[in-house]
Amino acid sequence: MAAIAFRGVTFDRGGRRLLEGADWTLEPGEIALATGATGAGKSALLDLCALETTPEAGEIEVLGARRADAALRRRIGRAAQGPELMPHMSAAENVALPLRLAGLAPAARTAQAEELLAWLGLPPARAGARPGALSAGERRLTALARAAAGGGDLILLDEPTGDLDDDGTEKVAEMLVALAAHGAAVVAATGHDAFARRLLRRPEARPLRLEAGRLVGRGAA
């Protein structure tokens, strides 16, 4: 079963047609790197992939579901363009939020969150800091770690390397490859060429371009 299946999807936003009868599938273990001009609809594509918005026409199936309910959302790890972090929680507590919702005990989820953050390059000392005390790059890493923490079957990332240096970008690319290797389907919308080039060297990654209402790339028709 495909992780994401678009069938004849037409979608408008702000009076503009972003997709016109698009067909596209993404299998588990694959990484789709969505690129396109500013305003081409990359973020809207992620909203559609999360079933958070409804297309004008066509059908979208995500992880076998056509409705976005709590059960589906738990299977989706998502990081928006602006990191949406709880301001009163530490970075580790933010990362552990999906695990807390799943009922994991505090010690276990904190250990898991700190390990993930450390792997992404955020040391334990910084993992205890609140978002207000973190740099933009550290906040970005925190949001990405949270998207990965839930062990989701589908990972949706909007500009994941926006505030990151080369090392951070490399780590994020490694993380996405590792997630795909564990069977997750990944969609990353990016305008960061270096990140795209680096990731597209991997066999599991493939480009997905939004051009004049069409999706162009492997898996798209």
Next chain:
Amino acid sequence: MSFGARMARAWAERRSAPWTPPGPARAALAPCAAAAALTMTLALAGGWAAERWASAREAGFGRAATVVLAEGSEAAIAAAREVLETTPGIAAVAPAAPPEEAEQGVAVLAVTLASPEGPDAAALNLRLGATVPGAVYDDHAEWRRPLLASARAGRRLGWGAAAAAAVSGLAVAARLGWAAGAEAGPAAALLVRLGATRAEAIRRAAAPAAWRAALGGALGAGLVGTGLAAARSAGFAPGAGTGLALTPEGFAWAGLAVAPAALAGSAWLGARGAAARALGPAGVTDGRDG
């Protein structure tokens, strides 16, 4: 999840950060609820005091009547008592001291009526006059009526003040709860995006507001209860000796807990409403066709 499991989970999470961030409205809830509970509890105590005072007045004056005997001999008194005790609507008869300005030899009987309406005064006077010449039954309707009216007015005033304090306190709690729920709205929306159900996110957003209102309310009501109990122990309870003592009696003490519970409920409802509004219509956050 069973109650025991919930408690165990709550204990395990006692050091975890709250689900939603604190904000100014949530912070204001505790002191405002304390002030509201203080006012509500005092007004409630005032309502009870007015109720006790009005009831005592009605019992004392509402059923009082007299019979004046021009001749105060033992035989006249016994005859009059017999007439009165066989009259329906009269509960008790007892000798009373005649007023100072009364002529010598006059006797007075204090009559307690079974109900404020009493027996037919004209008919009773006829029977009394036939048995004991010069005996006059007086139900004091002229001066009893304004006293009973004032008792009823006092009762209305007391309960009216309690109701006004309750309405204003609950309105403040609901409004602050609404503001606290609105503050927590974005966090609730994030919880939904991370996989919480809509009901769970609303509950997480509303619970802190309810707890703050309950704690503030308990503080305010506790202060009033402690103050009134201490004042009574020290012998200077407000209104003591006037029939209008503020100190609650009996089960009325338990009524002091009403204000914190009502304030918490009001804040909870307000916070739930605002959080639900922030999440949008139920269909949007609980699922929709793709």
